[in-house]
Amino acid sequence: MKPPDVRAQAALSVRDLTVSYGRAVRALHEVSLDVPQGEIVTVLGANGAGKTTLMRAISGTLRFHGGVVSSGKVTYSGVSLNTSPAHRIVETGIVQAPEGRRVFGRMTVEENLKVGGFHAPESTKKRVFDLFPVLAERRKQRASLLSGGEQQMLAMGRALMARPKVLLLDEPTLGLAPLMAQTIARTVKEINEQGTSVLLVEQNAALALRLADYAYVLDVGQVALRGPAAELAASDEVRQRYLGIVDEQIPVAFGTRTLSRWEG
Amino acid sequence: MTRLLELLINGLSLGAVYALIALGFVVIFKATEVVNFAHASLLLLGGYVTAVLHDDFGFVGALATGIVVAAAVGALVEFVLLRRAKARRDVIAIATIGIDIVLTAELSRRLGTSVLALGDPWGDKVVQFGGITIAQTRVAALVVAAVLIALFLTAFKYTPWGISMRAVAEDSETAALMGIRLGRISMSAWCVAGALAAVAAVFIAAFPTPGLDRTTSLVALKAFPAAILGGLDSMTGALVGGLLIGLTESLVGGYQNDLTFLGRGLGDVAPYAVMIAILLIRPSGLFGTREVSRV
Amino acid sequence: MTAIPELVVKDLTVRFAGLVALDSVSFTVHPGTLHAVIGPNGAGKSTCFNVLSGVYKATSGSVHFGRRDLTTMSPHRVGALGISRTFQNLALSAALTVEDNLLLGRHRLMKTGIVRAGLRWPTALREEKKHRERVREIADFVGVAHHLNIPVGGLPYGDQKRVELARALCGEPRLLMLDEPVAGMNATERLSMAGLIVSVREALGISVLLVEHDMGMVMRLADEVTVLDFGKRIATGTPAEVQENPEVLRAYLGEEVS
Amino acid sequence: MSKLRWAPLLLLLLPPFYLDAFWLHAGLFAMAAAIGAIGLNLLTGSTGQLSMGHSFFLAVGAYGYVYFAGESDGHVAGLGLPTPLAAVLAVVLAGLAGLAFSPISGRLSGVYLGIASLGLIFVGQHVLFNFEKVTGGYNGRSVEPMRLLGLPFDGSTDLVVLGVPFGAEERLWFLGLVLLGLAAWFANGVLRGRPGRAMNLVRDQQIAAGVLGVPVARVRGAVFTLSSMYAGLAGVLLALAFQRAVPDYFGVMLAFEYLAMIVIGGLGSVNGAIIGAAFVTLLPQLLTRYADALPMVAAVGGEGVAPSDAARYLYGGAVVLIVLFLPAGLSGLRVPFLTPRKETTP
Amino acid sequence: DNGDGTDSSGVKTGPGVTADKITLGALTDMTGVYATLGKSITQAQQLYFEQLNQAGGVCGRNVELLVRDHGYDVQKAVGAYSELQSKIAGLPQVIGSPIMAAIAENVAKDKVLTIPAAWPSQLLKVPYVQIVGGTYELEMINGVDFLVREKGLKKGDKIGHVYFEGEYGESALAGAKFAAEKAGLTIVEQRIKPTDNDMTSQVSALKSEGVKAILISAGPRQSASLAGVAAAGGLNVPIVSNNPGYSPQLLGTPAAKALEANFYYISATQPPSADAPAMTKLVGDYTKKYPKDTFDGGATFGYVSAKVFGESLKKACESKDLTREGIYKALQTQSAFDSEGLMPVLDFSKPGQVGTRESIIQRPDSKAKGGLVEATEPFTSDAAKEFQLG
Numbered sequence A: 001m002k003p004p005d006v007r008a009q010a011a012l013s014v015r016d017l018t019v020s021y022g023r024a025v026r027a028l029h030e031v032s033l034d035v036p037q038g039e040i041v042t043v044l045g046a047n048g049a050g051k052t053t054l055m056r057a058i059s060g061t062l063r064f065h066g067g068v069v070s071s072g073k074v075t076y077s078g079v080s081l082n083t084s085p086a087h088r089i090v091e092t093g094i095v096q097a098p099e100g101r102r103v104f105g106r107m108t109v110e111e112n113l114k115v116g117g118f119h120a121p122e123s124t125k126k127r128v129f130d131l132f133p134v135l136a137e138r139r140k141q142r143a144s145l146l147s148g149g150e151q152q153m154l155a156m157g158r159a160l161m162a163r164p165k166v167l168l169l170d171e172p173t174l175g176l177a178p179l180m181a182q183t184i185a186r187t188v189k190e191i192n193e194q195g196t197s198v199l200l201v202e203q204n205a206a207l208a209l210r211l212a213d214y215a216y217v218l219d220v221g222q223v224a225l226r227g228p229a230a231e232l233a234a235s236d237e238v239r240q241r242y243l244g245i246v247d248e249q250i251p252v253a254f255g256t257r258t259l260s261r262w263e264g
Numbered sequence B: 001m002t003r004l005l006e007l008l009i010n011g012l013s014l015g016a017v018y019a020l021i022a023l024g025f026v027v028i029f030k031a032t033e034v035v036n037f038a039h040a041s042l043l044l045l046g047g048y049v050t051a052v053l054h055d056d057f058g059f060v061g062a063l064a065t066g067i068v069v070a071a072a073v074g075a076l077v078e079f080v081l082l083r084r085a086k087a088r089r090d091v092i093a094i095a096t097i098g099i100d101i102v103l104t105a106e107l108s109r110r111l112g113t114s115v116l117a118l119g120d121p122w123g124d125k126v127v128q129f130g131g132i133t134i135a136q137t138r139v140a141a142l143v144v145a146a147v148l149i150a151l152f153l154t155a156f157k158y159t160p161w162g163i164s165m166r167a168v169a170e171d172s173e174t175a176a177l178m179g180i181r182l183g184r185i186s187m188s189a190w191c192v193a194g195a196l197a198a199v200a201a202v203f204i205a206a207f208p209t210p211g212l213d214r215t216t217s218l219v220a221l222k223a224f225p226a227a228i229l230g231g232l233d234s235m236t237g238a239l240v241g242g243l244l245i246g247l248t249e250s251l252v253g254g255y256q257n258d259l260t261f262l263g264r265g266l267g268d269v270a271p272y273a274v275m276i277a278i279l280l281i282r283p284s285g286l287f288g289t290r291e292v293s294r295v
Numbered sequence C: 001m002t003a004i005p006e007l008v009v010k011d012l013t014v015r016f017a018g019l020v021a022l023d024s025v026s027f028t029v030h031p032g033t034l035h036a037v038i039g040p041n042g043a044g045k046s047t048c049f050n051v052l053s054g055v056y057k058a059t060s061g062s063v064h065f066g067r068r069d070l071t072t073m074s075p076h077r078v079g080a081l082g083i084s085r086t087f088q089n090l091a092l093s094a095a096l097t098v099e100d101n102l103l104l105g106r107h108r109l110m111k112t113g114i115v116r117a118g119l120r121w122p123t124a125l126r127e128e129k130k131h132r133e134r135v136r137e138i139a140d141f142v143g144v145a146h147h148l149n150i151p152v153g154g155l156p157y158g159d160q161k162r163v164e165l166a167r168a169l170c171g172e173p174r175l176l177m178l179d180e181p182v183a184g185m186n187a188t189e190r191l192s193m194a195g196l197i198v199s200v201r202e203a204l205g206i207s208v209l210l211v212e213h214d215m216g217m218v219m220r221l222a223d224e225v226t227v228l229d230f231g232k233r234i235a236t237g238t239p240a241e242v243q244e245n246p247e248v249l250r251a252y253l254g255e256e257v258s
Numbered sequence D: 001m002s003k004l005r006w007a008p009l010l011l012l013l014l015p016p017f018y019l020d021a022f023w024l025h026a027g028l029f030a031m032a033a034a035i036g037a038i039g040l041n042l043l044t045g046s047t048g049q050l051s052m053g054h055s056f057f058l059a060v061g062a063y064g065y066v067y068f069a070g071e072s073d074g075h076v077a078g079l080g081l082p083t084p085l086a087a088v089l090a091v092v093l094a095g096l097a098g099l100a101f102s103p104i105s106g107r108l109s110g111v112y113l114g115i116a117s118l119g120l121i122f123v124g125q126h127v128l129f130n131f132e133k134v135t136g137g138y139n140g141r142s143v144e145p146m147r148l149l150g151l152p153f154d155g156s157t158d159l160v161v162l163g164v165p166f167g168a169e170e171r172l173w174f175l176g177l178v179l180l181g182l183a184a185w186f187a188n189g190v191l192r193g194r195p196g197r198a199m200n201l202v203r204d205q206q207i208a209a210g211v212l213g214v215p216v217a218r219v220r221g222a223v224f225t226l227s228s229m230y231a232g233l234a235g236v237l238l239a240l241a242f243q244r245a246v247p248d249y250f251g252v253m254l255a256f257e258y259l260a261m262i263v264i265g266g267l268g269s270v271n272g273a274i275i276g277a278a279f280v281t282l283l284p285q286l287l288t289r290y291a292d293a294l295p296m297v298a299a300v301g302g303e304g305v306a307p308s309d310a311a312r313y314l315y316g317g318a319v320v321l322i323v324l325f326l327p328a329g330l331s332g333l334r335v336p337f338l339t340p341r342k343e344t345t346p
Numbered sequence E: 001d002n003g004d005g006t007d008s009s010g011v012k013t014g015p016g017v018t019a020d021k022i023t024l025g026a027l028t029d030m031t032g033v034y035a036t037l038g039k040s041i042t043q044a045q046q047l048y049f050e051q052l053n054q055a056g057g058v059c060g061r062n063v064e065l066l067v068r069d070h071g072y073d074v075q076k077a078v079g080a081y082s083e084l085q086s087k088i089a090g091l092p093q094v095i096g097s098p099i100m101a102a103i104a105e106n107v108a109k110d111k112v113l114t115i116p117a118a119w120p121s122q123l124l125k126v127p128y129v130q131i132v133g134g135t136y137e138l139e140m141i142n143g144v145d146f147l148v149r150e151k152g153l154k155k156g157d158k159i160g161h162v163y164f165e166g167e168y169g170e171s172a173l174a175g176a177k178f179a180a181e182k183a184g185l186t187i188v189e190q191r192i193k194p195t196d197n198d199m200t201s202q203v204s205a206l207k208s209e210g211v212k213a214i215l216i217s218a219g220p221r222q223s224a225s226l227a228g229v230a231a232a233g234g235l236n237v238p239i240v241s242n243n244p245g246y247s248p249q250l251l252g253t254p255a256a257k258a259l260e261a262n263f264y265y266i267s268a269t270q271p272p273s274a275d276a277p278a279m280t281k282l283v284g285d286y287t288k289k290y291p292k293d294t295f296d297g298g299a300t301f302g303y304v305s306a307k308v309f310g311e312s313l314k315k316a317c318e319s320k321d322l323t324r325e326g327i328y329k330a331l332q333t334q335s336a337f338d339s340e341g342l343m344p345v346l347d348f349s350k351p352g353q354v355g356t357r358e359s360i361i362q363r364p365d366s367k368a369k370g371g372l373v374e375a376t377e378p379f380t381s382d383a384a385k386e387f388q389l390g
């Protein structure tokens, strides 16, 4: 499955990437990270940390949200992707399963897979069905009728249809029952073992750290922590962040301003 | 009795042509959520090219050219207006009115006062059966429309183009993420619409109508209600709507002596009356889908 | 302003073509308390808000605010009962100034109709003046007063979030519903927003229903927490209780939690 | 300051003393159109409701006035009411017509509403041609001249002001000016007040609007009614300017021209509507008159572009260019006294 | 000021008359629905005045025609009128019923002699408006008479009448009904709009009513469609059309055969193929000046109406009164205006009356000049003589 020279190739790399939405929101600030060939790299971060923005920047879909890369660049095996339109990036082999599944609800499972790769050989389709047998069962069903977990599988399967070299997963376990999350995790591993590099964005830290070789933690658009997954998994900071045990005191009776009830 | 039958058949064949035009609206709307008011002028354009070229190129050659030209202009509109304008969708629709005004003015100027024949093979031939007479062009219109629409429904269901189109219509960002070229899709939609307009033009200008002239584009005004009452985002809707309007017009015309209490000459009103009635019951047309907006 | 009634959500179920966004969820917001609803993305939190504010219709179940049944009310009726909300994805009128957006928050409290507005009827002018004053108070309180005359579209995301809160306050609510008020804010912004929410309660003593992913904040602010997962309620209780609840830990971390 | 901004408008008082009937007529049509365009802009520009049936309500206003003010004779019926009253009633009638359409205007939006309202025009034309007792059928009806405080707005009585004989046009000019002024003033009041804000929110954030207590359907219905009344007033003024109401005038093309006006002038802005109206109505008149003087434009029968075609190219093209490059329309350009205090562009 | 005064040679002058120029106006349609008609009439009129000026003009003045194209837009037309109003001595051409209706009152007020390019009896009521030729009513009356005399229609037969909504169609209908009444025939009405170009449903309606002939008062397109569909559907009955309902171009359409077989066309103007020397000359001059354009009935009418104006001006000059009043009076002195066989002899001496009640029935013929040949001599039916105009 995996061509011999793959490891030799340079990987997906992000350098000093700064992204903002409109004039107002700076969502990413000089973020750098690497996805070495054949590895799983995970990006953790609270809501609004900028994970999805990072994914959008890599896949070239920022413009759909009024976002722009104001500095820094994204390269794949040395080639800059900054100016490439989304479809070109897909052609280079970087494919994303977006946050919130985003399956085409009015279409059948099969049609969704077609959109993923119109000219994909049967083998690819077969592989997807092997990974997600449930999709094979439901191939004629409208995607909107699938359960959340099934929709997530479809989203991943759809991405795989393009036979990606790098697979971008934005919160694949989002809103999934724990069991389902485990299944997804297993599949990600499997996909990776078949030679696809994975960039995994997760809020489910434990799961992500267990899967990944290397991890980054984004905080408000900046890389706060980075290191081998195992190490980060050990650090309390990460555990706290995600158990919501923070110690900053909220100043009650905030500021001096007060507001009285309105007797209109 | 034969009169009713004749009116029904005529209505259907007329409706088939409206359906072709309505289909043009639908294809564009599905791909870009814009209603193309310049469709009327694209229609006139296609017809005009066919009419002026048929002597030299022969009907088929001329029609082919007409189709290509109309498609090209459609693509141009997409490229110049749709890709660049940032405005609200209905404002862009108004802009297409502007395009329509300009294009129609130019074509009317070229057409001047002449009535052009399109040199179609059917001429004024008719087919007769059981006392019913119907122009061959009408039969041809029925067949062509049926074929084209069937073709489209299938293309939409099975071909990469059709599936991509639906994907874009449903969620353009994700479609792009899957490697679909949005620009190409919406442009292709405009091309297709232009081509359809050109084809429709032939049947509108051919016998029993004397030929193509500046008023030919006005039929588009009858295709609006067709597209709307069927549901702007539904191909089936376009078909049903077209036929419904065709029948309405034909019957209202044929039985106007029995409808005098409504005043004579209901030809233009009836289609809209039917449409409004239907909109009152189904605000997004018979087959249209109301999209739930999220907050 | 009359007393604060309690909000009772009972067996609320919402279905969208096929998927169950809310699955017979029940909870109660006691007068003057801050009740948090948490849960992973797609758990149904916003849907819940949308039902409470009349935007979506419940498939089954009921919502009562005091004696009034909201279940089938249209949005503007619900608003009239003194229920204001913010939106997860900003829903401001970008072209209008902050002041106008805030005045819109007071729409239901004002009377001027087309005729009087057109004729600049004295009552209309007086009303306008009175409410502009209140708007300034609120803007000042929320800390966007200096932006009042700028079109909202031009403000930074965080400030827009504040304007949303201010606009909700402008409705002089008895129940305030906040959908992820600090999403996409940085630590300091989050802190001040949290403080703001606290002082709103201090000042007005109204009930607050809060949807938020930021656990820290929820744990600090909430009197009671309802946890949704995949449309189902998996826990309700004080922050402490909820934090201990294995179900909840699993929903956020997956099985193996020590 | 804001007083100063309007000072240049005083120039509008001069034309009757210096310009001939052609100009005054052209100006009158422009003023009438401006009133109608303000109405349409309240609906389409500020509330985001596309209407393509505006000329129907113009017709209601025009014919309403003719009927209320006109005398019955063998051919047509009329109520022979005092003309000012007739004018008011005509506007009210147009409003009622708009109100009657609110089941549709309240529920539909976007092009669905646009094309539904397009239907009104065809219905209207049909009625105008067939309901002869009131409309006079294809021939139309002559218009009772307005009569305010004993002063008739036609050439009948002689009136000389500052050495200038004041005929129908001169008098109507001032009437039109007053009506337009009031219409614009009222519209600005609406836009800057509570209703205007609600309208903008309905356009920008439909769902939020509901939650903030704005009854979306009712607002849409109400604004549609209001804009119909503006159209009605415009219709009355047009009738007075034409001195005869004829059915053919109130067609689809007219409705399209009104849309062109508000886009060219600037969506959602009162001044925009006025500028756009002036642009679209004066253009063809001028080109027709000065055809021989203009390059490219051909004198009648000659080679080259006929004036009316030239006009179409120009304002058709203008619409496209403005949508592309000037979202705020001509009024968005920083012309001192024309720039609205507060812009509400979509 | 309206230019009233008296010139050196003692000729009273009014608006539009200067020392060396007499200005006339034309409100025409070059870009709208009646562009065909407008173009022919205007060009013919310009041709006439050119010739007139070469022949020395009138009262030592050149006659100039100020043409304004309103494109069938009432607003533009009214605007154009208010511009021309003070500049012109008369209006040899106004196209479009709604436009004529819109300016009628002003025309009367300003005492401007006007020749409309529309032929409804309605207009005879309007002072200072002179119809040249018959009216739509008279055409149809004579048409029905023709059907009875030549096409063997008998008491009790049905005649279909397909007509435009609007003044033209409905005036024609009135005439048809009057004549049918007299002849004991019944009319089957089919009202259409100018946008209806396909007459199929009308034909099947008429067919099932079993009509023996069809009258049509619409545009050329509708005539062509009607003839074509009727023939194709085996409804082989004579079709008689008013004068706006035909144009030679139709012979280039698929309907040509059917037209040549069953179609008749009524007009007060002679067909271009008529063997009157004046006609031959006119057609020659016209096609020389406008090689690209086909000569049609409109041109003939345009030329004659211009001539009527020209002659009136001359008479007015003789009686030393070139005011608008004067020109109008001069017109009325002409009780037997001779257009040298372009049209029947015209009588303008009776205000509120038509120039003539005669009509000429004509047939399409692709070989003939202008695509028309005479089918009958000019004639006036008894019914037409009785018909009360206005």
Ligand SMILES: Nc1ncnc2c1ncn2[C@@H]1O[C@H](COP(=O)(O)OP(=O)(O)OP(=O)(O)O)[C@@H](O)[C@H]1O
Residues within 6 Å of the ligand: B292, B293, B294, C016, C017, C019, C020, C021, C039, C040, C041, C042, C043, C044, C045, C046, C047, C048, C088
């Ligand atoms: N209008 C709608 N149409 C279809 N599905 C919907 C609609 N609104 C919500 N849903 C679905 O209902 C489920 C719950 O959505 P909801 O927005 O309430 O989740 P949430 O808890 O607010 O998530 P988040 O934390 O991301 O805001 C999701 O699967 C969503 O896709």
Ligand SMILES: Nc1ncnc2c1ncn2[C@@H]1O[C@H](COP(=O)(O)OP(=O)(O)OP(=O)(O)O)[C@@H](O)[C@H]1O
Residues within 6 Å of the ligand: A021, A022, A025, A026, A027, A045, A046, A047, A048, A049, A050, A051, A052, A053, A054, A065, A066, A099, A203, C157, C183, C184, C185
């Ligand atoms: N379309 C947008 N316009 C303006 N700001 C945006 C937009 N999308 C995201 N943002 C802001 O950018 C920042 C990063 O958002 P992003 O969605 O990347 O965070 P995230 O880490 O993916 O959050 P989540 O865990 O909810 O997916 C947040 O402050 C967010 O509010």
Ligand SMILES: [Mg+2]
Residues within 6 Å of the ligand: A051, A052, A053, A099, A170, A171
């Ligand atoms: Mg994200």
Ligand SMILES: [Mg+2]
Residues within 6 Å of the ligand: C045, C046, C047, C088, C179
């Ligand atoms: Mg939410």
